[in-house]
Amino acid sequence: MRAVAPNGLTTPSSFPNAMIPTKNLPTPSIRRLPGYLRLLKAARARGERVTSCTRIAEELGQQSVQVRKDLSVTGVSGRPKVGYSIDELIDAIQDFLGWNRKTNAFLVGAGNLGAAIINYQGFAEHGLNIVGVFDSNPALFGSSIKGHKVMPVDDMLGCAKMLNGYDIMVEMGVITAPASAAQTVANQLVEVGVRAIWNYAPAVLELPDYVLCENVKLSESFALLTSQMKNRA
């Protein structure tokens, strides 16, 4: 069931398949699903049981036809004159996004940004399961963030091997280290055997093809805002 990688770490049986190209996922729809999920959870908390594309579209100021198309990627469909079961829709979105299972992750960079991600309950609800927190600053070693002791980044591989012994695989690396350290950290995470990197550092990472990477580009967001401000001024 498990392959053994060159570094001696066991890897999930899915590992060899990671070379198979990902089929094209509908990125714009995926981007909108978390917003629908938030709305649906709020509706359920108010005691509502059913909803419709029209209703969702109105609340978010979107087109109803777009909501229907986005929701269809999850495989769920509404019933004529009844609408969607909110419970079913929440399950379908979470299942499609991979948010109804835990994703074990190492986080590297125990500064304010790292602490914000560890402490944010929303990501934990989406399955992000931080199993190790690392930094290169000795002043932080042994300090605690939400119950996680900060460990030296050079101990990452050893920690991963230890977890492997309990059949716990580290699937994701979250990089909240400075840009100057990001590539080194990424290399260490690849050695650990992660198959995805969530990168908050403003750096372009070189990674093997089988490692997925999502860059959080906060400067892009700031650029969109300031360029509009300048244009209006």
Place this chain on the structure above:
Amino acid sequence: MRAVAPNGLTTPSSFPNAMIPTKNLPTPSIRRLPGYLRLLKAARARGERVTSCTRIAEELGQQSVQVRKDLSVTGVSGRPKVGYSIDELIDAIQDFLGWNRKTNAFLVGAGNLGAAIINYQGFAEHGLNIVGVFDSNPALFGSSIKGHKVMPVDDMLGCAKMLNGYDIMVEMGVITAPASAAQTVANQLVEVGVRAIWNYAPAVLELPDYVLCENVKLSESFALLTSQMKNRA
């Protein structure tokens, strides 16, 4: 030169123009400009003086024709057989994005995420000038983040009026408060007279038409990564 708003705050003379619809800016190009800027600054730090679209494209793994198109929005053009002056290109991009001037901002939500934004030198280099830090948690009042004393959120309007007296206008509000507080905070920032909100809270804000809003959607980014992981698994 200045208009007086209903709340007694003076507003920049540009305020009435804020109702004029923003002309369509090339969003995809704007998203890529910060990446080019980072590359160009690194090249300049290495002592380089000129570059080309081909070179930039190679370093970022993009198409040369796209780089040329993106750079053209800033109004700068390269010289045949010479290329672009790196200094000119950096200036042109920064000018286009509004990053060669200071943008005064209030930040609301002095937790880890707020502290990360205040401490991140990159945003300061792009002109983000935090002039006030606020929170609703009395335990944080008087504590200090990078020299900023955290003040009660209810003091925001008073602080803005005080700054107005020195001709200092607060143009932007950065919301790093929880989603449940985001709309209330946004209303207070509108009262202060900001013309743009950079919202990190996972909440859809209702704002007057003249207030620009950019939502940082970290859950979107997480969704893109986990949905690909699920698809490959």
